[in-house]
Amino acid sequence: MALSEVHAGLRPDGGGDVAAHARPAVAGRGLFAVPGGSAAAAGRATGPAGRRGAGLSDRALAWCFVGPTVALLLAFNVFPLLWTVFLSFTNYRANRANAELVWLGLANYQRVLGDEAMWERMRATAHFLGWSITLQLLIGFALALLLNRRFRSHSFWSTAILLPMMLAPAVVGTFWKYFFEPQYGIFNRFVELFGGRGDLSMLSETNLSPWAIVIVDTWMWTPYVMLLLLAGLRSIPPYLYEAAEIDRASEWTKFWRITLPMVMPFIILALLFRTIENFKMFDLVDQLTNGGPGSVTELASIALKREAFEKWRTGYASAFAIILFVAIYGLSMVAVRFLERVRQR
Numbered sequence: 001m002a003l004s005e006v007h008a009g010l011r012p013d014g015g016g017d018v019a020a021h022a023r024p025a026v027a028g029r030g031l032f033a034v035p036g037g038s039a040a041a042a043g044r045a046t047g048p049a050g051r052r053g054a055g056l057s058d059r060a061l062a063w064c065f066v067g068p069t070v071a072l073l074l075a076f077n078v079f080p081l082l083w084t085v086f087l088s089f090t091n092y093r094a095n096r097a098n099a100e101l102v103w104l105g106l107a108n109y110q111r112v113l114g115d116e117a118m119w120e121r122m123r124a125t126a127h128f129l130g131w132s133i134t135l136q137l138l139i140g141f142a143l144a145l146l147l148n149r150r151f152r153s154h155s156f157w158s159t160a161i162l163l164p165m166m167l168a169p170a171v172v173g174t175f176w177k178y179f180f181e182p183q184y185g186i187f188n189r190f191v192e193l194f195g196g197r198g199d200l201s202m203l204s205e206t207n208l209s210p211w212a213i214v215i216v217d218t219w220m221w222t223p224y225v226m227l228l229l230l231a232g233l234r235s236i237p238p239y240l241y242e243a244a245e246i247d248r249a250s251e252w253t254k255f256w257r258i259t260l261p262m263v264m265p266f267i268i269l270a271l272l273f274r275t276i277e278n279f280k281m282f283d284l285v286d287q288l289t290n291g292g293p294g295s296v297t298e299l300a301s302i303a304l305k306r307e308a309f310e311k312w313r314t315g316y317a318s319a320f321a322i323i324l325f326v327a328i329y330g331l332s333m334v335a336v337r338f339l340e341r342v343r344q345r
Helices: 003-008 037-052 056-085 107-113 116-147 154-162 169-179 187-193 208-233 238-246 252-277 283-288 300-309 312-342
Strands: none
Touching: 107 116, 107 252, 107 312, 116 154, 116 208, 116 300, 154 208, 169 208, 169 283, 208 252, 208 283, 238 252, 252 312, 283 300, 300 312
16 A cells, blocks of 8 residues: 555544555555566566476486486496497407407307416416505505604605605606616615615516516505595594593504504505506506516506407407406405495494
């Protein structure tokens, strides 16, 4: 109701009735009227509900965002895997793409599993995996315990230790190749400093080359393991150690009863991640030894590359790749099951 209409309904003698004389205010008139009047009110009433029918639904809008990611995942992950599975049952050669494709069934898998040379490559891979991951876990855990004490210059040493994992594997391989050089490399100078032989050929002796790639991989990826375990140590509630102090528990008891059980999930995660990555290790070893001398450092990834892109036995290499995939998947499932059991305790 406009103020002018209210005043118009009041008579000078005081007998006027506001309700009787006041008329409903017309939309868009008066002091407090909102521009747009009933049209704006109707627009607000219908609002988003009225406009939603003309636009995209929530499900369609979600697929607009998720669709490109799903398409890329299918194009670059799922399809190559399915294509590799198909090729593993054939005699396909990538350098003879127009040749007749023959279905071989399980023949390629039987040849891979019956090839003694492939088992030698798997043994070399197992040696590399076992020693490199063991050293990375032990040294990484020790460094994490040290950095968790927050001593002076803690930030500087934390950053310095992380530098190796920031480098490209090919750069690390080239650097250590010169480092191991028996004539002018400084590795032998360190060996002489500690009383050892100064004429070691780490990359050309069959008994030393497997340890050379273990040393380099440990140097490069121990900071990664340390970072994971340090996050686990920082997540331990302080009151657990305070309760242990009240009970006068020794340092060994606190480590065995509190620290190790609480960090165990992070240890399993580090073990899982490094196992998967070391199974795929290629560029570092390729730069260091290229699988030599002979084939003592020819890991499964290097053997796969040679079968696929040097010998051009694509079907055979596809079967070998599927076998490696199943092996990695099986180890991952074991690690995940063990992690679930640890978390339930």
